[in-house]
Amino acid sequence: MATLVQPAFPFVDVTIDTSALVPVAQRSPGVVAVVGNADGATAPASTPLVVTAHDDALALFGKAGAATPLTRSLDLVFAQDPRPSKVYGVRTPAAGNYAAALAGLEAADDVTFVCLAGETTVGAATNGGTPATGLRALAEHVENTSAAGNRRIAVAMIDPAIAKTATYVDTVLATGSYGALKSSTGRMILVAARGATTDETASPNPVADAAAAVMGAVAGLAPATSLVLKQVRGFTVPITQQYVPAEVTGLAGQGVIPLIDPALVPGTGLFMGDGGVFSSDPAIGYADTRRVIDDAEARLRAGLIGSVGDARITKAGLTAVRVRVEGILGPLQLGAVIDDFSVTIPLLAILALPENARSAAEQAQVVTARQTRQVSVLISITYGPAVHRLNVTLAPQF
Structure with a gap:
């Protein structure tokens, strides 16, 4: 039987590709996420x-309808405007057993900020089989968790009950006190x-969890927003306890964020007196820098995951990778989050050369990349942060 020729009808075949x-x-x-004590609560322990x-x-x-340290801290998070996009509560299995509760939080990979409800004790580091406190x-x-890929920032507070003294700043930031929390990672807001x-x-005045309130206020802001003079709601500081200018500059100079009620801002309220992170690395000195880097990294990882297993180590394949990176960072530049960026793929420059024009070293790089299936991409970002201080010269004359 003769083979029939494929008919032309319906003349145009369209295949829908929704990829x-x-x-x-x-x-x-x-x-x-707020981790705290809530003895007698119905929620399971160590569960976000x-x-x-x-x-x-x-x-x-709550405990029989009454507040607990965890609920009081959560209330301060809710009091902020704008509020965080999502709030987790995690109950400790026993009072002060933060290590177990924090371990239960590790799987919640969308968390970007963590605090301990009302906790002001520095505690001890992990020692052998003894967990940190x-x-x-x-x-x-x-x-x-940040080293493992889930970038997070901790928010902690200096004990509000520490009395005012002539050496207040040096005392609270001593290495034997809160100074022990400083590290080079820039992942602590103090x-x-x-x-x-x-x-x-x-x-006596009930102590407010300033850390939970500040965490809620910071999380409600876009990553590139400076924290300086942003309002924190839900509690007050008696005027007799407020920081004097020397203390404000002393704390801020060490990377601590003091809460102040400046006379230059109309009305009464508490505002962040600086925007730093408690870091020993001057390259990561501000919270918005830390947050922008984390946000850009998350965008790149999410946007480039589709290239893994599909993009080929060819000129066309790596060009597509570069275009994809530009498509991820372009909106950040248009939104003035970053000022400029550049994308460099060293292997792409080699692949752009005819094969007979490559040196032995360049050809070896191509062979190695194809054998290991690894390609290096260098992305340079220029960040234009917000103004934190204006130096004005006033020159009166007749």
């Missing part, structure tokens, strides 16, 4: 649970709010 409609994964830069409001937090982490446990958690309270009329 380009698959959305790129996004990591919100404003997801926070999403909370959206006071009633929600009280139902999960206090704020040391928090510091180790964010550094370890807040100072002496006398912070949720009720000035009570005696």
Whole structure:
């Protein structure tokens, strides 16, 4: 039987390919987690649970309808405007057992900020089989998870109950005190709010969790937003406990964010007196720098994951990778998050040469890249941060 010729009808065959409609994964830069004590709560311990409001937090982490340290800190997170995009609450299995609760938080890979509810004790570092305690446990958690790929920032506070003295700044930042939390990673925001309270009329004044409030305020801001003079809500500081100018400059000079009520800002409120991170590395001295780098990294990882296994080590394949990187960073430049960027793929420059024009060393690089299936990409970003200080010269004349 003769083979029939394929008929022309319906004349044009269209195949639908929806692969380009698959959305790129996004990591919100404003997801926070509060880890704290909530004895008697119904929520399972060491388990991250999403909370959206006071009633929600009280139902999960309250004790017989009454507040706990964890619910009070969550309330301060909710008091911020704008609020974080998502809030987790994590109950410790026993009072002060932060290591176990933080371990349960490791799998929540969308978390970008973590604090310990009302905790002000520096604690001890991990020692053999003994887990870290206090704020040391928090510091180790964010550094370890960040090193593993889930970038996080810790927010902690200096004990608001520490009394004012002539050597206040040197005392609280000594290496035997909160100075022990400083590291080169720039993953700790240390807040100072002496006398912070949720009720000035009570005696004694209930101590407010300034760290939770600041964490909520920072997470509600875009990563490139400077923290300087951004308002923190939900508690007050008695005027007798507020920092004097020398203390403000002393704390800020060490990377601590003091909360102040400046007379130049109309009305009454608490504002961040600086925007630093508690870091020993001057290259990462500000919170917005740390956040922009983390955000750009998350965007690149999410946007380039589709190239793995598909892009080929050829001139055309690596050109497509470069175009994809430009498509990821271009919107950041258009949005004035970054001022400029450049993308360099050394192997692409070699592949652009005819094969007979490559040197032996260049050809060896191509062979090695194809054998190991690894390609290096260098991305340079120019970041234009916000103004933190204006030096004005006033020259009166007749």
